[in-house]
Amino acid sequence: MALLEVKNLGISFGGLRAVDNFNIKIEKGQLYGLIGPNGAGKTTAFNLLTGVYKPTNGSIHLDGENLAGKNPAQINQIGIGRTFQNIRLFKNMSVLDNVKVGLHHQFKCSAIAGILRLPSYFKAEKLMDEKAMELLAVFGLDKEAGFQASNLPYGKQRKLEIARALATNPKLLLLDEPAAGMNPNETAELMDTIRLIRDKFEITILLIEHDMKLVAGICEKITVLNFGTELASGTPEEVLNDPKVITAYLGE
Numbered sequence: 001m002a003l004l005e006v007k008n009l010g011i012s013f014g015g016l017r018a019v020d021n022f023n024i025k026i027e028k029g030q031l032y033g034l035i036g037p038n039g040a041g042k043t044t045a046f047n048l049l050t051g052v053y054k055p056t057n058g059s060i061h062l063d064g065e066n067l068a069g070k071n072p073a074q075i076n077q078i079g080i081g082r083t084f085q086n087i088r089l090f091k092n093m094s095v096l097d098n099v100k101v102g103l104h105h106q107f108k109c110s111a112i113a114g115i116l117r118l119p120s121y122f123k124a125e126k127l128m129d130e131k132a133m134e135l136l137a138v139f140g141l142d143k144e145a146g147f148q149a150s151n152l153p154y155g156k157q158r159k160l161e162i163a164r165a166l167a168t169n170p171k172l173l174l175l176d177e178p179a180a181g182m183n184p185n186e187t188a189e190l191m192d193t194i195r196l197i198r199d200k201f202e203i204t205i206l207l208i209e210h211d212m213k214l215v216a217g218i219c220e221k222i223t224v225l226n227f228g229t230e231l232a233s234g235t236p237e238e239v240l241n242d243p244k245v246i247t248a249y250l251g252e
């Protein structure tokens, strides 16, 4: 059974069919790319998968579970984590606390225990600190754990956002343009990090990306969206040499 199975998904905004008859099947452990020209519907597809938008039609199953009618928090708990095109960190909080926010639902401790500072509260905090530091170390951010998130350089903020999404322990991680605004060195490093987290956490990754070098370099399969609908799907080689895809990108 595929980890993610999306059938005939669609949404309209007024007269605009932003996503139409979108189908995708992602196997466990796969690194999958979603590409397409500007305005093709990629972020809208992510918003449908994460419950931000309710689809007009179609179905989404994660690991066999139907996500229909679930809100973003429930979908996150079922197993989809995401990052955003524009970084959305808690900028005034520390790097460590940003990751701990992602861990909270796994280390539950009652409000009373927190207010009364009971031993169970300190135990949960300690476990969260340890787990958050482990995650930060994977991204080479452990030395900056005490920094305010907004003081990190841009490339590291992007990594921190991925670390926070991973902290929610997702089965499927959605990355929306993870390399946006990065220089070539940062992008190359990010590619290594994405491969590493897929292997280390045995996670499945779907990413939107305009950087074709990154997409072709790390994705095993790609779907191309154009005007909200699938234009092509296949291996990077098949897709990037497909005349329909080349035409869509060149706008001929």
Ligand SMILES: Nc1ncnc2c1ncn2[C@@H]1O[C@H](COP(=O)(O)OP(=O)(O)OP(=O)(O)O)[C@@H](O)[C@H]1O
Binding pocket: 013, 016, 018, 036, 037, 038, 039, 040, 041, 042, 043, 044, 045
């Ligand atoms: N909430 C909304 N209300 C109305 N139109 C929307 C809404 N969200 C997205 N759209 C429209 O849907 C279409 C698809 O947008 P979307 O952001 O999904 O594209 P994209 O492929 O992610 O583009 P980009 O690569 O530029 O980020 C666009 O025409 C956009 O203007």
